[in-house]
Amino acid sequence: MPKRNTKTKQLIFDSLKKADTAVSQEILQAELGNAADRATIYRVLNSFCDDGIVHKIIGDDGKQYFAYCLNCAEKKHSHNHFHFRCLQCGKVECLPEEVDCKLPKGYHAVNFNGFISGYCSSCS
Amino acid sequence: MPKRNTKTKQLIFDSLKKADTAVSQEILQAELGNAADRATIYRVLNSFCDDGIVHKIIGDDGKQYFAYCLNCAEKKHSHNHFHFRCLQCGKVECLPEEVDCKLPKGYHAVNFNGFISGYCSSCS
DNA sequence: TTCGTTATTGCGACAATATCGCAATAAAGT
DNA sequence: ACTTTATTGCGATATTGTCGCAATAACGAA
Ligand SMILES: [Mn+2]
Ligand SMILES: [Mn+2]
Ligand SMILES: [Zn+2]
Ligand SMILES: [Zn+2]
Numbered sequence: 001m002p003k004r005n006t007k008t009k010q011l012i013f014d015s016l017k018k019a020d021t022a023v024s025q026e027i028l029q030a031e032l033g034n035a036a037d038r039a040t041i042y043r044v045l046n047s048f049c050d051d052g053i054v055h056k057i058i059g060d061d062g063k064q065y066f067a068y069c070l071n072c073a074e075k076k077h078s079h080n081h082f083h084f085r086c087l088q089c090g091k092v093e094c095l096p097e098e099v100d101c102k103l104p105k106g107y108h109a110v111n112f113n114g115f116i117s118g119y120c121s122s123c124s
Numbered sequence: 125m126p127k128r129n130t131k132t133k134q135l136i137f138d139s140l141k142k143a144d145t146a147v148s149q150e151i152l153q154a155e156l157g158n159a160a161d162r163a164t165i166y167r168v169l170n171s172f173c174d175d176g177i178v179h180k181i182i183g184d185d186g187k188q189y190f191a192y193c194l195n196c197a198e199k200k201h202s203h204n205h206f207h208f209r210c211l212q213c214g215k216v217e218c219l220p221e222e223v224d225c226k227l228p229k230g231y232h233a234v235n236f237n238g239f240i241s242g243y244c245s246s247c248s
Numbered sequence: 249t250t251c252g253t254t255a256t257t258g259c260g261a262c263a264a265t266a267t268c269g270c271a272a273t274a275a276a277g278t
Numbered sequence: 279a280c281t282t283t284a285t286t287g288c289g290a291t292a293t294t295g296t297c298g299c300a301a302t303a304a305c306g307a308a
Contacts, residue, residue: 002276004274004275004276005275005276006274006275025265025266026265038265038266039266039267039268042265042266042267043267062264062265063264063265064265064266
């Protein structure tokens with residue numbers, strides 16, 4: 001029942017942690033080559049999400065992106081920040097500013113998925 | 125070269141307009157039955173987007189949703205509002221409040237895609 | 249109304265993304 | 279070392295959306 005530490009998990013974790021951006025399976029695959037299978041990458045990433053050490057965002061390109069949690073407390077995960085995808089270089093990054101969107105009365109938020117695409121400072 | 129008015133376009137337009145929600149191809153297909161083909165629905169919806177009478181949003185379920193533009197001026201399309209998807213009843217709606225997210229210096233926004241999922245007032 | 253042009257549609261093929269089932273592999277405790 | 283079983287690889291499958299192309303039908307002109 002307990003989770004096991006594997007080479008693949010470690011590789012993916014390292015990639016996520018050293019990246020200052022959110023990454024997709026495609027990006028990880030390119031880094032890892034045949035060191036990890038596609039399905040495995042997805043499984044590990046989703047597992048990390050369950051563990052609360054990574055958060056998942058759906059890009060406005062419809063793809064899944066995963067980012068290492070930086071300023072998340074042990075149990076308080078606040079991911080109410082936007083993510084920015086550069087249409088030129090493709091980088092997806094977490095924007096620092098936490099936002100709060102007021103919902104209509106009686107509405108209860110569960111997931112926040114703020115996404116903006118455009119051109120980053122390097123590509124503008 | 126000029127666009128033509130067709131039965132299918134009219135059906136889709138009517139569905140979009142009378143819906144107080146954003147709809148997906150799947151939803152429209154269910155309404156229209158075999159009155160319109162899947163590819164045609166997508167083509168018409170994207171065409172409406174080009175015309176500026178509809179806006180497209182990517183849901184946190186990865187699907188495309190389309191909503192009739194309500195408070196968009198002729199040329200000034202501001203869709204910087206969040207969209208809410210109810211995890212219970214599935215409805216996707218535009219939230220009234222327009223938001224502005226400040227980007228880091230040098231960043232230039234092109235597309236805004238704010239999405240929140242949770243439970244609506246009817247389903248809470 | 250009739251005709252000709254061509255925008256639009258239907259249909260199948262195709263592409264891209266993500267998940268699933270299952271046998272093979274390999275952590276980790278004994 | 280041995281056993282247990284979490285994890286992986288691989289192919290199959292599901293889902294969503296687009297594309298190519300021949301058939302159809304708007305719509306303006308005659
Ligand atoms: Mn983030
Ligand atoms: Mn909207
Ligand atoms: Zn860039
Ligand atoms: Zn609801």
